[in-house]
Protein backbone atom coordinates (compact mmCIF):
# COMPACT_ATOMS: atom_id res chain seq x y z
CA UNK A 470 0.00 0.00 0.00
CA UNK A 471 1.30 3.42 -0.94
CA UNK A 472 1.12 5.56 2.20
CA UNK A 473 3.14 8.32 0.55
CA UNK A 474 0.02 9.67 -1.13
CA UNK A 475 -1.48 10.52 2.26
CA UNK A 476 0.79 13.43 2.83
CA UNK A 477 -0.30 14.64 6.25
CA UNK A 478 1.80 17.75 5.92
CA UNK A 479 -0.67 18.98 3.32
CA UNK A 480 -4.01 17.66 4.53
CA UNK A 481 -6.09 20.33 2.85
CA UNK A 482 -4.91 19.25 -0.58
CA UNK A 483 -5.97 15.70 0.19
CA UNK A 484 -9.25 16.62 1.87
CA UNK A 485 -10.46 18.68 -1.07
CA UNK A 486 -9.71 16.01 -3.67
CA UNK A 487 -12.48 15.79 -6.31
CA UNK A 488 -13.93 19.00 -4.96
CA UNK A 489 -15.57 17.04 -2.14
CA UNK A 490 -15.09 18.32 1.37
CA UNK A 491 -16.55 17.18 4.63
CA UNK A 492 -17.99 20.68 5.28
CA UNK A 493 -17.18 20.56 8.93
CA UNK A 494 -15.44 23.18 11.01
CA UNK A 495 -13.96 22.76 14.46
CA UNK A 496 -14.00 26.54 14.95
CA UNK A 497 -17.75 26.81 15.57
CA UNK A 498 -17.83 27.42 19.32
CA UNK A 499 -21.60 27.93 19.38
CA UNK A 500 -22.10 24.29 18.33
CA UNK A 501 -19.12 23.09 20.36
CA UNK A 502 -20.52 24.40 23.64
CA UNK A 503 -24.25 24.21 22.90
CA UNK A 504 -24.71 21.85 25.86
CA UNK A 505 -22.93 24.20 28.29
CA UNK A 506 -24.56 26.91 30.38
CA UNK A 507 -22.63 30.12 31.13
CA UNK A 508 -21.84 28.73 34.58
CA UNK A 509 -20.54 25.47 33.03
CA UNK A 510 -18.27 27.48 30.74
CA UNK A 511 -16.90 29.55 33.61
CA UNK A 512 -16.24 26.40 35.64
CA UNK A 513 -14.46 24.75 32.69
CA UNK A 514 -12.42 27.92 32.14
CA UNK A 515 -11.24 28.02 35.75
CA UNK A 516 -10.50 24.32 35.78
CA UNK A 517 -8.38 24.35 32.61
CA UNK A 518 -6.64 27.49 33.84
CA UNK A 519 -5.66 25.72 37.08
CA UNK A 520 -4.61 22.42 35.49
CA UNK A 521 -2.75 24.35 32.79
CA UNK A 522 -0.40 25.38 35.56
CA UNK A 523 2.02 22.47 36.06
CA UNK A 524 2.98 23.48 39.60
CA UNK A 525 -0.64 23.78 40.72
CA UNK A 526 -1.45 20.38 39.19
CA UNK A 527 1.50 18.70 40.89
CA UNK A 528 0.60 20.29 44.22
CA UNK A 529 -3.09 19.48 43.78
CA UNK A 530 -2.27 15.87 42.97
CA UNK A 531 -0.40 15.27 46.21
CA UNK A 532 -2.71 17.41 48.35
CA UNK A 533 -5.81 15.58 47.07
CA UNK A 534 -4.32 12.11 47.47
CA UNK A 535 -3.12 13.01 50.96
CA UNK A 536 -6.51 14.46 51.95
CA UNK A 537 -8.38 11.41 50.62
CA UNK A 538 -5.94 9.15 52.42
CA UNK A 539 -6.60 11.07 55.65
CA UNK A 540 -10.31 10.76 54.86
CA UNK A 541 -10.72 14.53 54.98
CA UNK A 542 -14.09 15.67 53.62
CA UNK A 543 -12.83 16.89 50.23
CA UNK A 544 -14.99 14.55 48.15
CA UNK A 545 -17.56 17.31 47.61
CA UNK A 546 -14.91 19.68 46.29
CA UNK A 547 -13.47 17.08 43.91
CA UNK A 548 -16.98 16.16 42.73
CA UNK A 549 -17.93 19.76 42.00
CA UNK A 550 -14.79 20.50 39.98
CA UNK A 551 -12.55 18.05 38.13
CA UNK A 552 -14.92 15.07 38.61
CA UNK A 553 -17.84 17.03 37.14
CA UNK A 554 -15.77 17.96 34.08
CA UNK A 555 -14.34 14.52 33.24
CA UNK A 556 -16.56 11.87 34.89
CA UNK A 557 -20.18 10.80 34.32
CA UNK A 558 -20.89 9.88 37.95
CA UNK A 559 -20.06 7.47 40.74
CA UNK A 560 -22.48 4.81 39.49
CA UNK A 561 -24.11 3.83 36.18
CA UNK A 562 -27.51 5.37 37.11
CA UNK A 563 -25.71 8.59 38.08
CA UNK A 564 -24.43 8.82 34.47
CA UNK A 565 -27.99 8.95 33.08
CA UNK A 566 -28.12 12.78 32.73
CA UNK A 567 -24.77 12.79 30.88
CA UNK A 568 -25.92 9.98 28.56
CA UNK A 569 -29.17 11.86 27.85
CA UNK A 570 -27.35 15.18 27.29
CA UNK A 571 -24.94 13.60 24.79
CA UNK A 572 -27.78 11.76 23.08
CA UNK A 573 -29.62 15.05 22.59
CA UNK A 574 -26.70 16.08 20.37
CA UNK A 575 -26.53 12.68 18.69
CA UNK A 576 -23.35 11.72 20.49
CA UNK A 577 -23.00 8.16 21.76
CA UNK A 578 -21.78 7.17 25.22
CA UNK A 579 -19.13 4.58 26.00
CA UNK A 580 -19.35 3.85 29.74
CA UNK A 581 -15.84 3.32 31.06
CA UNK A 582 -15.52 1.74 34.51
CA UNK A 583 -12.43 3.59 35.63
CA UNK A 584 -11.47 1.67 38.72
CA UNK A 585 -7.85 0.56 38.53
CA UNK A 586 -5.30 -1.55 40.37
CA UNK A 587 -7.51 -4.39 41.65
CA UNK A 588 -5.82 -7.73 41.71
CA UNK A 589 -7.45 -10.54 43.64
CA UNK A 590 -9.84 -12.93 41.89
CA UNK A 591 -12.91 -11.62 43.72
CA UNK A 592 -12.11 -8.03 42.75
CA UNK A 593 -11.49 -9.05 39.13
CA UNK A 594 -14.87 -10.82 39.11
CA UNK A 595 -16.49 -7.68 40.56
CA UNK A 596 -14.92 -5.60 37.77
CA UNK A 597 -16.36 -7.99 35.19
CA UNK A 598 -19.81 -7.69 36.75
CA UNK A 599 -19.65 -3.90 36.49
CA UNK A 600 -18.66 -4.08 32.81
CA UNK A 601 -21.45 -6.60 32.19
CA UNK A 602 -23.89 -4.04 33.62
CA UNK A 603 -22.74 -1.55 30.98
CA UNK A 604 -23.23 -4.21 28.29
CA UNK A 605 -26.74 -4.92 29.58
CA UNK A 606 -27.59 -1.23 29.48
CA UNK A 607 -26.24 -0.93 25.92
CA UNK A 608 -28.78 -3.57 24.79
CA UNK A 609 -31.71 -1.35 25.72
CA UNK A 610 -30.14 2.04 25.06
CA UNK A 611 -29.41 3.00 21.47
CA UNK A 612 -27.18 5.85 22.63
CA UNK A 613 -24.56 3.38 23.89
CA UNK A 614 -22.91 2.03 20.73
CA UNK A 615 -19.91 0.40 22.45
CA UNK A 616 -18.75 -1.00 25.77
CA UNK A 617 -15.13 -0.90 26.83
CA UNK A 618 -12.73 -2.60 29.22
CA UNK A 619 -9.09 -3.09 30.03
CA UNK A 620 -7.82 -6.67 30.20
CA UNK A 621 -5.61 -5.59 33.13
CA UNK A 622 -8.86 -4.97 35.05
CA UNK A 623 -9.80 -8.63 34.57
CA UNK A 624 -6.41 -10.31 34.87
CA UNK A 625 -3.25 -10.12 36.94
CA UNK A 626 -0.62 -7.99 35.22
CA UNK A 627 2.15 -10.34 36.30
CA UNK A 628 0.50 -13.23 34.49
CA UNK A 629 -0.25 -11.14 31.39
CA UNK A 630 3.42 -10.24 31.30
CA UNK A 631 4.51 -13.87 31.57
CA UNK A 632 2.10 -14.91 28.82
CA UNK A 633 3.42 -12.06 26.69
CA UNK A 634 6.97 -13.36 26.94
CA UNK A 635 5.86 -16.97 26.45
CA UNK A 636 7.18 -17.88 29.90
CA UNK A 637 5.93 -21.09 31.48
CA UNK A 638 3.01 -20.53 33.89
CA UNK A 639 2.60 -22.44 37.13
CA UNK A 640 -0.55 -24.53 37.42
CA UNK A 641 -2.17 -21.85 39.58
CA UNK A 642 -1.21 -19.08 37.15
CA UNK A 643 -2.53 -21.10 34.20
CA UNK A 644 -5.84 -21.51 36.04
CA UNK A 645 -5.98 -17.80 36.83
CA UNK A 646 -5.23 -16.95 33.21
CA UNK A 647 -8.05 -19.22 32.04
CA UNK A 648 -10.34 -17.37 34.49
CA UNK A 649 -9.24 -14.06 32.97
CA UNK A 650 -9.89 -15.26 29.41
CA UNK A 651 -13.30 -16.49 30.54
CA UNK A 652 -14.09 -13.06 31.99
CA UNK A 653 -13.21 -11.43 28.68
CA UNK A 654 -15.27 -14.04 26.82
CA UNK A 655 -18.30 -13.43 29.09
CA UNK A 656 -18.19 -9.69 28.33
CA UNK A 657 -17.71 -10.20 24.58
CA UNK A 658 -20.59 -12.70 24.47
CA UNK A 659 -22.82 -10.28 26.35
CA UNK A 660 -22.14 -7.44 23.88
CA UNK A 661 -22.65 -9.90 21.02
CA UNK A 662 -26.06 -10.79 22.46
CA UNK A 663 -26.83 -7.12 23.14
CA UNK A 664 -26.22 -6.36 19.44
CA UNK A 665 -23.67 -3.69 20.31
CA UNK A 666 -19.88 -3.79 20.18
CA UNK A 667 -16.94 -3.71 22.55
CA UNK A 668 -13.50 -2.11 22.68
CA UNK A 669 -10.56 -3.83 24.32
CA UNK A 670 -8.23 -1.00 25.39
CA UNK A 671 -4.53 -1.18 24.55
CA UNK A 672 -2.00 -1.08 27.41
CA UNK A 673 1.74 -1.34 28.02
CA UNK A 674 3.80 -3.14 25.35
CA UNK A 675 5.01 -5.77 27.83
CA UNK A 676 1.48 -7.07 28.43
CA UNK A 677 0.05 -6.23 24.99
CA UNK A 678 0.97 -9.55 23.26
CA UNK A 679 -1.24 -11.41 25.77
CA UNK A 680 -4.06 -8.90 25.21
CA UNK A 681 -3.68 -9.16 21.42
CA UNK A 682 -3.92 -12.95 21.56
CA UNK A 683 -7.11 -12.87 23.63
CA UNK A 684 -8.60 -10.17 21.39
CA UNK A 685 -7.84 -12.20 18.26
CA UNK A 686 -9.50 -15.26 19.79
CA UNK A 687 -12.60 -13.20 20.61
CA UNK A 688 -12.77 -11.63 17.13
CA UNK A 689 -12.52 -15.07 15.55
CA UNK A 690 -15.43 -16.18 17.72
CA UNK A 691 -17.79 -13.17 17.68
CA UNK A 692 -16.97 -11.22 14.50
CA UNK A 693 -18.40 -13.68 11.95
CA UNK A 694 -21.21 -11.39 10.72
CA UNK A 695 -19.86 -7.99 11.73
CA UNK A 696 -17.14 -6.61 13.98
CA UNK A 697 -18.40 -6.89 17.55
CA UNK A 698 -15.01 -7.12 19.26
CA UNK A 699 -12.51 -4.33 18.55
CA UNK A 700 -8.91 -4.52 19.64
CA UNK A 701 -6.92 -1.28 20.07
CA UNK A 702 -3.78 -0.37 18.14
CA UNK A 703 -1.38 2.31 19.44
CA UNK A 704 0.23 4.20 16.59
CA UNK A 705 3.02 5.60 18.77
CA UNK A 706 4.56 2.16 18.40
CA UNK A 707 6.61 1.87 15.23
CA UNK A 708 5.47 -1.71 14.57
CA UNK A 709 1.72 -1.15 14.81
CA UNK A 710 0.77 -0.13 11.29
CA UNK A 711 2.25 -3.41 10.04
CA UNK A 712 0.39 -5.18 12.89
CA UNK A 713 -2.92 -3.62 11.83
CA UNK A 714 -2.41 -4.77 8.22
CA UNK A 715 -1.45 -8.24 9.40
CA UNK A 716 -4.50 -8.49 11.69
CA UNK A 717 -6.76 -7.43 8.84
CA UNK A 718 -5.23 -10.10 6.59
CA UNK A 719 -5.70 -12.73 9.33
CA UNK A 720 -9.34 -11.73 9.66
CA UNK A 721 -9.86 -12.00 5.91
CA UNK A 722 -8.18 -15.43 5.82
CA UNK A 723 -10.13 -16.58 8.87
CA UNK A 724 -13.49 -15.40 7.48
CA UNK A 725 -14.24 -12.86 10.22
CA UNK A 726 -14.43 -9.06 10.41
CA UNK A 727 -11.65 -6.96 11.86
CA UNK A 728 -12.69 -4.48 14.57
CA UNK A 729 -10.12 -1.90 15.58
CA UNK A 730 -9.85 1.21 17.72
CA UNK A 731 -6.97 3.37 16.52
CA UNK A 732 -5.22 5.55 19.13
CA UNK A 733 -1.84 7.24 19.40
CA UNK A 734 -1.04 5.71 22.81
CA UNK A 735 -1.03 6.82 26.43
CA UNK A 736 2.10 5.33 28.01
CA UNK A 737 4.91 6.95 26.02
CA UNK A 738 7.17 8.08 28.89
CA UNK A 739 6.72 4.80 30.77
CA UNK A 740 7.55 2.81 27.62
CA UNK A 741 10.67 4.84 26.85
CA UNK A 742 11.89 4.69 30.45
CA UNK A 743 11.48 0.92 30.74
CA UNK A 744 13.23 0.32 27.40
CA UNK A 745 16.13 2.49 28.58
CA UNK A 746 16.32 0.82 31.99
CA UNK A 747 16.20 -2.73 30.65
CA UNK A 748 18.30 -1.98 27.58
CA UNK A 749 15.98 -3.14 24.79
CA UNK A 750 15.07 -1.09 21.67
CA UNK A 751 12.52 1.67 22.29
CA UNK A 752 9.15 0.49 20.90
CA UNK A 753 8.00 4.11 20.40
CA UNK A 754 8.25 6.08 17.15
CA UNK A 755 11.23 8.43 16.88
CA UNK A 756 9.01 11.54 16.85
CA UNK A 757 5.44 12.84 16.95
CA UNK A 758 5.34 13.25 13.15
CA UNK A 759 5.92 9.50 12.70
CA UNK A 760 3.08 8.72 15.13
CA UNK A 761 0.78 11.14 13.28
CA UNK A 762 1.77 9.70 9.89
CA UNK A 763 0.96 6.13 10.97
CA UNK A 764 -2.24 7.15 12.74
CA UNK A 765 -3.56 8.92 9.66
CA UNK A 766 -2.42 6.13 7.36
CA UNK A 767 -4.34 3.66 9.57
CA UNK A 768 -7.52 5.78 9.33
CA UNK A 769 -7.24 5.93 5.55
CA UNK A 770 -6.48 2.20 5.33
CA UNK A 771 -9.56 1.32 7.40
CA UNK A 772 -11.82 3.47 5.24
CA UNK A 773 -10.38 1.91 2.09
CA UNK A 774 -11.17 -1.52 3.51
CA UNK A 775 -14.52 -0.81 5.13
CA UNK A 776 -16.01 -3.91 3.53
CA UNK A 777 -14.16 -6.06 6.12
CA UNK A 778 -13.23 -3.54 8.85
CA UNK A 779 -15.15 -1.56 11.46
CA UNK A 780 -13.13 1.05 13.28
CA UNK A 781 -13.10 3.93 15.71
CA UNK A 782 -10.48 6.66 15.84
CA UNK A 783 -9.99 7.51 19.53
CA UNK A 784 -8.39 10.93 19.28
CA UNK A 785 -8.50 14.63 20.10
CA UNK A 786 -6.36 15.45 17.09
CA UNK A 787 -8.25 17.82 14.79
CA UNK A 788 -6.34 16.88 11.65
CA UNK A 789 -6.97 13.14 12.13
CA UNK A 790 -10.69 13.73 12.80
CA UNK A 791 -10.96 15.95 9.74
CA UNK A 792 -9.15 13.34 7.66
CA UNK A 793 -11.59 10.64 8.82
CA UNK A 794 -14.58 12.82 7.87
CA UNK A 795 -13.12 13.84 4.51
CA UNK A 796 -12.07 10.33 3.50
CA UNK A 797 -15.49 8.93 4.39
CA UNK A 798 -17.17 11.55 2.19
CA UNK A 799 -14.62 11.14 -0.60
CA UNK A 800 -15.26 7.39 -0.74
CA UNK A 801 -19.00 8.02 -0.97
CA UNK A 802 -19.93 6.44 2.36
CA UNK A 803 -22.81 7.78 4.43
CA UNK A 804 -21.49 10.10 7.12
CA UNK A 805 -23.16 7.97 9.76
CA UNK A 806 -22.01 4.63 8.37
CA UNK A 807 -21.86 2.55 11.54
CA UNK A 808 -18.49 1.07 10.56
CA UNK A 809 -16.64 4.37 11.11
CA UNK A 810 -16.63 6.31 14.37
CA UNK A 811 -14.49 8.80 16.17
CA UNK A 812 -14.43 9.08 19.96
CA UNK A 813 -13.18 11.61 22.49
CA UNK A 814 -13.08 11.68 26.28
CA UNK A 815 -15.84 13.39 28.26
CA UNK A 816 -14.82 16.93 29.15
CA UNK A 817 -12.25 17.22 26.37
CA UNK A 818 -12.39 18.44 22.77
CA UNK A 819 -16.11 19.20 22.63
CA UNK A 820 -15.32 21.38 19.62
CA UNK A 821 -14.48 18.17 17.73
CA UNK A 822 -17.24 15.91 19.10
CA UNK A 823 -20.13 18.38 18.82
CA UNK A 824 -19.14 19.79 15.42
CA UNK A 825 -18.55 16.36 13.87
CA UNK A 826 -21.85 15.13 15.21
CA UNK A 827 -23.71 18.26 14.01
CA UNK A 828 -22.26 17.59 10.55
CA UNK A 829 -23.74 14.08 10.64
CA UNK A 830 -20.71 11.93 11.51
CA UNK A 831 -20.68 9.18 14.15
CA UNK A 832 -19.17 10.36 17.41
CA UNK A 833 -19.03 8.87 20.89
CA UNK A 834 -17.59 10.00 24.20
CA UNK A 835 -15.81 7.82 26.76
CA UNK A 836 -17.81 8.51 29.94
CA UNK A 837 -15.81 7.27 32.93
CA UNK A 838 -17.64 6.32 36.11
CA UNK A 839 -16.74 5.04 39.57
CA UNK A 840 -16.39 6.20 43.18
CA UNK A 841 -14.43 9.48 43.57
CA UNK A 842 -11.55 7.84 45.43
CA UNK A 843 -11.24 5.08 42.81
CA UNK A 844 -11.28 7.33 39.73
CA UNK A 845 -8.58 9.63 41.15
CA UNK A 846 -5.76 7.96 39.12
CA UNK A 847 -7.82 8.56 35.94
CA UNK A 848 -8.46 12.19 36.92
CA UNK A 849 -4.81 12.80 37.76
CA UNK A 850 -3.83 11.46 34.31
CA UNK A 851 -6.32 13.85 32.67
CA UNK A 852 -4.94 16.76 34.68
CA UNK A 853 -1.34 15.83 33.92
CA UNK A 854 -1.87 15.45 30.19
CA UNK A 855 -3.53 18.89 30.19
CA UNK A 856 -0.74 20.74 31.97
CA UNK A 857 0.81 22.11 28.80
CA UNK A 858 -0.84 25.45 28.02
CA UNK A 859 0.82 25.36 24.61
CA UNK A 860 -1.05 22.12 23.85
CA UNK A 861 -4.50 20.76 24.57
CA UNK A 862 -5.29 23.13 27.47
CA UNK A 863 -4.39 26.21 25.45
CA UNK A 864 -6.74 25.07 22.71
CA UNK A 865 -9.57 24.30 25.18
CA UNK A 866 -9.08 27.65 26.97
CA UNK A 867 -8.95 29.63 23.72
CA UNK A 868 -12.22 28.12 22.52
CA UNK A 869 -13.98 28.65 25.88
CA UNK A 870 -12.92 32.31 25.95
CA UNK A 871 -14.14 32.79 22.38
CA UNK A 872 -17.53 31.30 23.24
CA UNK A 873 -17.89 33.44 26.40
CA UNK A 874 -17.13 36.54 24.30
CA UNK A 875 -19.50 35.43 21.51
CA UNK A 876 -22.36 34.98 23.99
CA UNK A 877 -21.69 38.40 25.54
CA UNK A 878 -21.75 40.02 22.09
CA UNK A 879 -25.01 38.29 21.09
CA UNK A 880 -26.66 39.60 24.27
CA UNK A 881 -25.60 43.23 23.84
Ligand SMILES: Cc1cc2nc3c(=O)[nH]c(=O)nc-3n(C[C@H](O)[C@H](O)[C@H](O)COP(=O)(O)OP(=O)(O)OC[C@H]3O[C@@H](n4cnc5c(N)ncnc54)[C@H](O)[C@@H]3O)c2cc1C
Pocket residue numbers: 669670671672701703705732733734735736737753754755756757758760782783784785786812813814835
Ligand atom coordinates in the same frame (compact mmCIF):
# COMPACT_ATOMS: atom_id res chain seq x y z
C1 LIG B 1 -11.74 7.49 22.99
C2 LIG B 1 -10.31 7.27 23.36
C3 LIG B 1 -9.86 5.98 23.67
C4 LIG B 1 -8.52 5.77 24.03
N1 LIG B 1 -8.10 4.50 24.28
C5 LIG B 1 -6.78 4.27 24.53
C6 LIG B 1 -6.27 2.96 24.71
O1 LIG B 1 -7.01 1.97 24.65
N2 LIG B 1 -4.95 2.80 24.95
C7 LIG B 1 -4.07 3.87 25.00
O2 LIG B 1 -2.86 3.67 25.18
N3 LIG B 1 -4.54 5.14 24.85
C8 LIG B 1 -5.86 5.35 24.62
N4 LIG B 1 -6.30 6.64 24.46
C9 LIG B 1 -5.38 7.79 24.68
C10 LIG B 1 -4.61 8.10 23.41
O3 LIG B 1 -3.74 7.03 23.12
C11 LIG B 1 -3.77 9.38 23.49
O4 LIG B 1 -2.93 9.33 24.60
C12 LIG B 1 -4.54 10.66 23.59
O5 LIG B 1 -5.77 10.56 22.95
C13 LIG B 1 -3.73 11.80 22.98
O6 LIG B 1 -3.55 11.59 21.59
P1 LIG B 1 -4.43 12.34 20.47
O7 LIG B 1 -4.51 11.49 19.26
O8 LIG B 1 -5.72 12.66 21.08
O9 LIG B 1 -3.73 13.72 20.20
P2 LIG B 1 -2.33 14.36 19.92
O10 LIG B 1 -2.24 15.46 20.92
O11 LIG B 1 -2.21 14.72 18.49
O12 LIG B 1 -1.22 13.30 20.22
C14 LIG B 1 -0.57 13.15 21.45
C15 LIG B 1 -0.01 11.74 21.40
O13 LIG B 1 0.99 11.65 20.38
C16 LIG B 1 2.01 10.74 20.79
N5 LIG B 1 3.28 11.47 20.88
C17 LIG B 1 3.50 12.68 21.50
N6 LIG B 1 4.80 13.04 21.42
C18 LIG B 1 5.43 12.06 20.73
C19 LIG B 1 6.78 11.84 20.35
N7 LIG B 1 7.74 12.71 20.65
N8 LIG B 1 7.09 10.71 19.66
C20 LIG B 1 6.12 9.81 19.35
N9 LIG B 1 4.82 9.95 19.68
C21 LIG B 1 4.46 11.06 20.37
C22 LIG B 1 1.59 10.21 22.15
O14 LIG B 1 0.86 9.01 21.93
C23 LIG B 1 0.67 11.29 22.68
O15 LIG B 1 -0.26 10.80 23.62
C24 LIG B 1 -7.64 6.87 24.08
C25 LIG B 1 -8.09 8.15 23.77
C26 LIG B 1 -9.40 8.37 23.41
C27 LIG B 1 -9.84 9.75 23.07
